[in-house]
Amino acid sequence: MPDRIRFVEHNIGELQRRYGMKKIDVAMPSHMHDDHLNGFPHLIRHHGAQVWCLDNMVDILQNPRGHNLGCTLGEPFKVTRALRHGERFKWEEYEFEITHSPGHTEYQMALFATIDGARVAFTGDAFFAGGRENTLRHNLIFRNHVESDSHIKSIRNLIAHEPTLIAPGHGKPFPVDRAIMEATARRMFEQQRLFQEVLPDGMVEFGLDPSWVRVYPYQMLAAPGERQRGELRVRNYKPSPMKVEAAIVAPAEWSVEPETLAFETPARGEASRPFHLSIPRGWRAVSPRVAIAVDVMSDGRYLGQIAEGIVDIREPGDGKREPGE
Ligand SMILES: [Zn+2]
Incomplete structure (x- = not known):
């Protein structure tokens, strides 16, 4: 290299x-x-x-x-x-x-x-x-x-x-x-x-951290016909447990499992849940990078699409090569 x-x-x-x-x-x-x-x-x-x-x-x-x-x-x-x-x-x-x-x-x-x-x-x-x-x-x-x-x-x-x-x-x-x-x-x-x-009372750390809700890995690599595993990770800065409900928003033709993720994050701690994205065989990407978003509710409050991830689309059978190699 x-x-x-x-x-x-x-x-x-x-x-x-x-x-x-x-x-x-x-x-x-x-x-x-x-x-x-x-x-x-x-x-x-x-x-x-x-x-x-x-x-x-x-x-x-x-x-x-x-x-x-x-x-x-x-x-x-x-x-x-x-x-x-x-x-x-x-x-x-x-x-x-x-x-x-x-x-x-x-x-x-x-x-x-x-x-x-x-x-x-x-x-x-x-x-x-x-x-x-x-x-x-x-x-x-x-x-x-x-x-x-x-x-x-x-x-x-x-x-x-x-x-x-x-x-x-x-x-x-x-x-x-x-x-x-x-x-x-x-x-x-x-x-x-x-x-x-x-920043509002009790929300200082959330206000400073643009990624308290995040997708891991942030940049995925996937081909049509493949199923990819991701994780939703949540950092809870509150002194009490926090309920999170979230949905991964992906292109309409893809399937996301599960449809919603609901879990509790411990007080001043982190929690994560896996999800899977499936891209249909033969799906044609309009660009080589596709954005996905996370629609989030926390303790019953709707916060909108406050996190995102990137999926780099490679050709089927292109191996696990990273872009730029
Ligand atoms: Zn530096």
């Missing part, structure tokens, strides 16, 4: 010449965005690197078509080791601790290590230098899956590890102290208060 064009191997030679790097044992993504991932298939193929990551990124990296998130990498690759929040590991003489660091995206880690006497926090795209009023600069992208307390979790975590240096996902490492982190924490609490002010 040819390498994707966005990746240029620009600094490995320098690492070898200037720092005596012999081999790339492990590559660890800070988070699930393609501008941080597109060299990973190259490192696996050409350098024999393993990939270790925070456990909640595994399915996104191995099965990017499953998810409707911002900037996933189209090319799937294999994860060798999944690490949990709070897990520690050793590499050569260094000790690392990995923590969940949501905010920029739910699927992001922070990695802590002491290197040459500096306590370094590798924080991906969570926090950058140069925020207003002596704070760290942060960002907010709802398609990345962010909850009202995501940034608070990350900044508290950062404060607890007392880093002296932040190595962000873009730009140079920069020094950090407690006053900057505390001021940032106050801003993150203020941000949460603003979310609560703008």
